[in-house]
Amino acid sequence: MNILFVADPLESFKTYKDTTFSMMRELQQRGHAIAATEPRHMGWRSGGTVNATVRRIRLTGDAHDWFAVTGEAVESLKDFDAVLMRKDPPFDSEFFYCTHLLEQAQREGARVFNRPSALREHPEKLALMEFAEFAPPTLVTRSPEAIRAFHAEHRDIILKPLDGMGGMGIFRVGADGMNLGSIIETLNQGGATSVMVQRYLPEIVDGDKRLLLIGGKVAPYVLARIPQGNEVRGNLAAGGKGVAQPLSDENRAVAEAIAPVLAARGLLLVGLDMIGNKVTEINVTSPTCFQEIHDQTGFDVPAMFADALLDALGR
Incomplete structure (x- = not known):
């Protein structure tokens, strides 16, 4: 299969922890062809199809020069077997417009994950309000x-x-x-x-837990992002310490109530954030933590994702 990633510049990836990189690596290992573009390289001319300047790439296995470009051309998104929207937040106006282009590509026949309309309809802070019984x-x-x-x-x-x-x-x-x-x-x-x-929620001392919902199923491990020092934030970007741990029965019950609802809306991958047993955010734009969980537990999250993607494509 030919799989296109819409993402940030490849040169900006920190491959030792980047979830999009781990997806690419798993899919290439399975024999699929990988390509990449950025939202700024997408376009749509009246009477034509949504296209993008695309770089065909091969992962090299080198920690520094981790990809090699094997070709570059303007291609229609509909000609790929799958388009994975992995542009990082913020969800600003340009991200919003990108989802409209992706939705048009979808109308033309592209298979886009996560579904563009679902990205727009599930802003990451507000989305939890639908599930108030599980939220603080x-x-x-x-x-x-x-x-x-x-x-x-x-x-x-x-x-x-x-x-x-x-x-x-x-x-x-x-x-x-x-x-x-x-x-x-x-x-x-x-x-x-x-x-x-x-x-x-005082349970934050035990971590802001990232649960991964993949294809309507819940990964068996979570990443607890634990605040350090006097910090109230557990986010890794804010200095939190990421500790992988088994999914608790209480958290599983909440996640399994939410996962099929979101999957039915075209959200193949969701990052559910929980403190204690309460949902605090529902992340859909570019959920992460694949590599941290895999490195600490051995559970192959990229493989779980690739299986779900292929299943969604009927492959």
């Missing part, structure tokens, strides 16, 4: 007064921007309300920007 008390608002009332009710809260990633812009405010006004001003920007507010 959560508020999304532009109203400073509503945020203050939420704090008065719950006393210990987390505030974060809806478009944040990697732990960026996350604040904790305790019972004393210290700096709440300043934090609201920073995140809310005078009522111009929506803010997500959640009750603080």
Whole structure:
């Protein structure tokens, strides 16, 4: 099969931990041809098909010069057996427009994963609100007064921007309300920007756990991202320590309730974030942690993903 990855520049990959790289490696090992492009290299001319300047690549096995370009040309996305959308957040306007191009390619016959419309309809912070029974008390608002009332009710809260990633812009405010006004001003920007507010979960000391939902099934291991020092954020990008561990029965029950719902909407791969037994985010744009789980447990997450992809394609 010919498989196209829509991703960030290949030259920016940190291959020792990059999930997209691990997907490429597994698929190449199975004999499939790999190609890559970037959203900025996609285009659509009236009367024609959605195309992209595509680099055909071969993984070399070298840690530094990890890929070799074997060809470059403008190709229609519909001519690939699968198109994997792996562009990292943020979900900005250009990401949004890219999903429209991918959806048009889908209408032309391309098989796109995750489904473009599902990417748009499941913003990573807001998506958990559909599954409120599994989430902590959560508020999304532009109203400073509503945020203050939420704090008065719950006393210990987390505030974060809806478009944040990697732990960026996350604040904790305790019972004393210290700096709440300043934090609201920073995140809310005078009522111009929506803010997500959640009750603080003390179980964060045991890690912000990344569960992987692949093809409607739950991977048997999770990566607990444990905050270090006085940090409240467990995100690896914010200095958290990633510790792989078996999936608990409690977390499995939650994940197995959510996984088939999302899979039916065209979300082949989902990163479900949980603190304790509560879902805090549902990540769909470019979920990671394949290599960390594989390296620490031996469980072959890339193989599980490749199996699910081939099954979705009927191969």
